[in-house]
Amino acid sequence: MSRTTIVPPGIKKRDAIATRASILSAARDRFLRESYASVGLRDIAGDAGVDVALISRYFGGKEGLFRDVLLHGKEGGLFRQPLSATEIPAYLAQLVVDDADENRQHRMEMFIVMLRSASSPQAGEIIRDLVHHDILGPLAEILGDENAELRANMLLAVLMGIGVLRTIMKIDALDGSPRQRAECEYRFRCLFEAALTC
Amino acid sequence: MSRTTIVPPGIKKRDAIATRASILSAARDRFLRESYASVGLRDIAGDAGVDVALISRYFGGKEGLFRDVLLHGKEGGLFRQPLSATEIPAYLAQLVVDDADENRQHRMEMFIVMLRSASSPQAGEIIRDLVHHDILGPLAEILGDENAELRANMLLAVLMGIGVLRTIMKIDALDGSPRQRAECEYRFRCLFEAALTC
């Protein structure tokens, strides 16, 4: 659970940037679990312990809020840090499996938010832009040969597939022992490698 | 475009099963393009050239309609026909790429409908049940060894990933020449094989 999703601890002080952050955090948590269309602004406001009107006031509306959740969450990007093509499979497998590392988990969560809401017309456009510029772009650049684009697509397909399987379809092969978890990470890495080399 | 999505051709006769089918068809087309939560019953009724009230009357409500769209579409299932484990990769690759074969296309469409709406709480439950019983179950049975379940999961992950990439994220590597299309099919088959063997 995040910092500010519960109603503020003591006396609520008047702090614009704090409530803004509180709304952003509550929205992130909601969009992480449901689709854009099925989340209401009143739900988010309730979680954040804030009046609904503030959302439209601070973010210009639901669409603006969603965009800010995504933009605020993309710090670091999925592929920003220096990463060679050969390291990618292992990196992605770890990203998918490891839910201890907070930083990794955060990156994966933003990915899930995108996956969840991509079918809502309004959110879809925002998401597709982001996927192109901030995921496929950097990824293709790392790969960097003639088939870079196509291979980036394959890689992303596998990543999305695993993400959907685990988080949306709730079919989680990772719910088992650490041993099973390790085997999964191996298989995932293997699959990512196949996406690159085949 | 489907048969009955446009307003009926001539004089509309009073035919319960025909209008029922018309609603079902219009709903399928809508759910194929948007998520459960963002599709309104009045949209569907409009497409079908039918009064909104008939939907709740015939299907018991939005949820019932959605369930019927899925159940009606699962004729044949994704894996019903006799299929050996070794044939699966080629079969799935063909399923994904070939949009000429109407039967194949139909199966894939049902898959997309599920992918699109899985994040809406009400539709999600229906979908997850169906995925378990009608996709993962038969698939694991075909694979049939000790790691069947895990390998079925991997296979499904790849299938969903490609589906999301193409239809929801609208990143379609298949928009090119027949040559490029053939290469894609090869790569997909390769990826499905990796999901099974690794």
Added chain:
DNA sequence: CCATTAAGTCAACAGGTGTTGATTTAGTTC
């Protein structure tokens, strides 16, 4: 201490949601 400004609250809006009951219409059967 008062005035000013920003932050938060409240109520209402206009429009949309799924759903239901009463009513009318068309087709069938005697």
Added chain:
DNA sequence: GAACTAAATCAACACCTGTTGACTTAATGG
């Protein structure tokens, strides 16, 4: 052709949606 039945229509329902304007309250500057 009249009676009956099933199909389709209409209007309204209670509720929820995002958004806006006017208002109240708290903090800050002079």
